[in-house]
Amino acid sequence: MSxxxxxxxxxxxxxxxxxxxxxxxxxxxxxxxxxxxxAGELPPEAxxxxxxxxxxxxxxxxLLLDLAGFADLKPPQGVPELTxxxxxxxxxxxRSRMRAGEGREERTAEVVPIRPAGPPMKPARWTSLWLPVAxxxxxxxxxxxxxxxxxxxxxLRQQLEAQSKPWSxxxxxxxxxxxxxxxxxxVQRMKSVDGAVLSLYHDEEVYPAYEAEIVGQGKLKAAxxxxxxxxxxxxxxxxxxxxxxxxxRLFGVKGDQRDEVGEYKIQVDEP
Amino acid sequence: MAMTDDFGPGDQGLMYTPEDLYQRYYRPxxxxxxxxxxxxxxxxxxxxxxxxxxxxxxxxxxxxxxxETWLFQIxxxxxxxxxxxxxxxxxxxxxVSLESAEAGVVELRSKEGDALRGILTEERSRLLRAALExxxxxxxxxxxxxxxxxxxxxxxxxxxxxxIETVKAHLYQARQHLRDRLGxxxxxxxx
Numbered sequence: 001m002s003x004x005x006x007x008x009x010x011x012x013x014x015x016x017x018x019x020x021x022x023x024x025x026x027x028x029x030x031x032x033x034x035x036x037x038x039a040g041e042l043p044p045e046a047x048x049x050x051x052x053x054x055x056x057x058x059x060x061x062x063l064l065l066d067l068a069g070f071a072d073l074k075p076p077q078g079v080p081e082l083t084x085x086x087x088x089x090x091x092x093x094x095r096s097r098m099r100a101g102e103g104r105e106e107r108t109a110e111v112v113p114i115r116p117a118g119p120p121m122k123p124a125r126w127t128s129l130w131l132p133v134a135x136x137x138x139x140x141x142x143x144x145x146x147x148x149x150x151x152x153x154x155x156l157r158q159q160l161e162a163q164s165k166p167w168s169x170x171x172x173x174x175x176x177x178x179x180x181x182x183x184x185x186x187v188q189r190m191k192s193v194d195g196a197v198l199s200l201y202h203d204e205e206v207y208p209a210y211e212a213e214i215v216g217q218g219k220l221k222a223a224x225x226x227x228x229x230x231x232x233x234x235x236x237x238x239x240x241x242x243x244x245x246x247x248x249r250l251f252g253v254k255g256d257q258r259d260e261v262g263e264y265k266i267q268v269d270e271p
Numbered sequence: 272m273a274m275t276d277d278f279g280p281g282d283q284g285l286m287y288t289p290e291d292l293y294q295r296y297y298r299p300x301x302x303x304x305x306x307x308x309x310x311x312x313x314x315x316x317x318x319x320x321x322x323x324x325x326x327x328x329x330x331x332x333x334x335x336x337x338x339e340t341w342l343f344q345i346x347x348x349x350x351x352x353x354x355x356x357x358x359x360x361x362x363x364x365x366x367v368s369l370e371s372a373e374a375g376v377v378e379l380r381s382k383e384g385d386a387l388r389g390i391l392t393e394e395r396s397r398l399l400r401a402a403l404e405x406x407x408x409x410x411x412x413x414x415x416x417x418x419x420x421x422x423x424x425x426x427x428x429x430x431x432x433x434x435i436e437t438v439k440a441h442l443y444q445a446r447q448h449l450r451d452r453l454g455x456x457x458x459x460x461x462x
Contacts, residue, residue, distance in 0.1 A: 007456060007457050007458040008395065008457055008458065009457065009458050009459075010449060010453065010457040010458065010459055011418045013395070013396075013399055013457055014399070014403075014414065014415070014418045014419060015418060015419045017396070017399060017400065017403070018415050018418075018419035019419075030347075030348070030351075031343060031344045031346075031347025031348055031351070032344055034347070035340045035343060035344055038340070039340070040432060048408055051408070051409075051412045051430075051431060052408065052412060054412070054416070054430055055411070055412040055415035055416055055419075055420075056415055056419060058419075058420050061416065061420055061422070061430055062306070063347060064430055065426055065429060065430065066303060066306060066343070067339070067340065067343045068429050070299055070303070070339040070340075070342065070343050071295075071296070071299060071339050072299065073298075073299040073300075073302040073303055073306065074302055075301070075302045075305040075306065076305055076306050079305050079311070081298060081302075082297075082298055082301055082315075086315070087294070087297055087298065090297065090315055090318070090319055091290070091293055091294075091297070093319060094293070094319050094322055094323060097319070097323055098323065098326060098327075223289055233289060
């Protein structure tokens with residue numbers, strides 16, 4: 001036996017050390033934290049701490065790798081993909097659960113809609129919106145403070161106020177408008193590289209079909225509410241909008257009839 | 272997935288209704304749970320629950336997130352909650368057998384460790400830890416991901432937000448450093 005054979009292999013020793021560190025881990029990042037890290041939006045110190053964790057935690061690094069390739073995730077080796085019949089069967093089951101209103105009781109606060117521009121809202125309803133709005137703002141402020149330290153709120157707010165007149169009747173700070181807010185003409189914010197799912201509420205009757213016009217860009221179909229009280233859903237495709245504030249006009253479509261039911265604004269950040 | 276006619280070229284014309292969203296992402300969401308070791312029927316249940324929450328909570332969607340990121344967060348939370356509740360059930364119902372099961376897992380995982388224990392003296396462990404501490408954080412992280420996580424260069428680059436070339440450079444330099452510092456105490460696995 002040579003002297004070298006008596007030495008332990010370095011890689012095995014490293015794995016042993018990593019195993020010891022893994023056993024001492026007391027907590028793991030949440031999916032939200034992983035998503036923020038994935039977007040490159042963690043402050044450097046937090047990013048380094050998270051990477052230290054990922055280095056020895058295979059579960060979390062696997063989770064993050066799955067996020068990176070989410071759209072194309074495949075089952076593990078040896079497990080077959082779902083058949084079209086199974087997918088359809090699950091869709092029908094899901095629709096039944098939606099129709100039965102399942103999950104509704106989990107809501108703890110009133111849904112706070114983005115309101116379209118238009119006639120002034122009734123005072124009673126306006127007032128009733130503010131409590132959940134304030135709660136949302138506080139929650140988002142806390143979250144934003146820890147994650148986004150460099151948002152230039154002042155300049156952006158000025159830009160927003162200048163461009164959104166006459167719709168803007170509230171002055172919700174721009175970094176809060178990523179969440180739901182209750183003022184007319186308030187703006188949801190998205191990154192230019194991302195797609196977005198927008199929930200658009202309006203006060204008119206529910207139409208069987210909807211169409212959205214992004215002014216100066218083009219038109220998209222929007223999905224009608226799955227049931228009364230739920231919003232119209234509009235998906236903005238990835239990388240489809242450039243930076244700036246865009247106006248979205250929503251039309252209800254019934255046969256040949258096409259009625260404008262709301263106008264909304266969306267802020268797209270610089271990449 | 273429907274294509275509109277006048278929204279612009281390429282990807283820009285894509286849009287989703289809830290059904291489109293489901294058709295596009297249902298299989299990846301089921302795969303997400305399968306890849307975590309969740310059995311197929313439970314994976315389908317959890318995937319349905321994910322979409323149920325998506326459709327019920329459109330109003331709380333943060334518009335800055337990509338659709339995939341949003342789905343990932345909801346699915347990830349469901350998975351973690353399910354894991355916690357399974358662990359709690361096991362603790363409540365089978366405290367004794369769980370302990371023995373856990374002991375079995377630890378035993379399996381540390382099989383290699385046990386084999387090492389005889390030759391990995393306290394002195395060697397201390398030297399190894401010190402040598403790793405001296406590495407710049409990114410280099411150390413790359414070494415762990417490569418050696419312990421058994422990840423490919425591309426995966427490490429993805430996790431660390433750096434290029435594959437940077438990963439290779441980190442690993443090369445780290446191995447040189449460790450070889451210089453620990454050559455008298457450890458056998459380089461590459462040699």
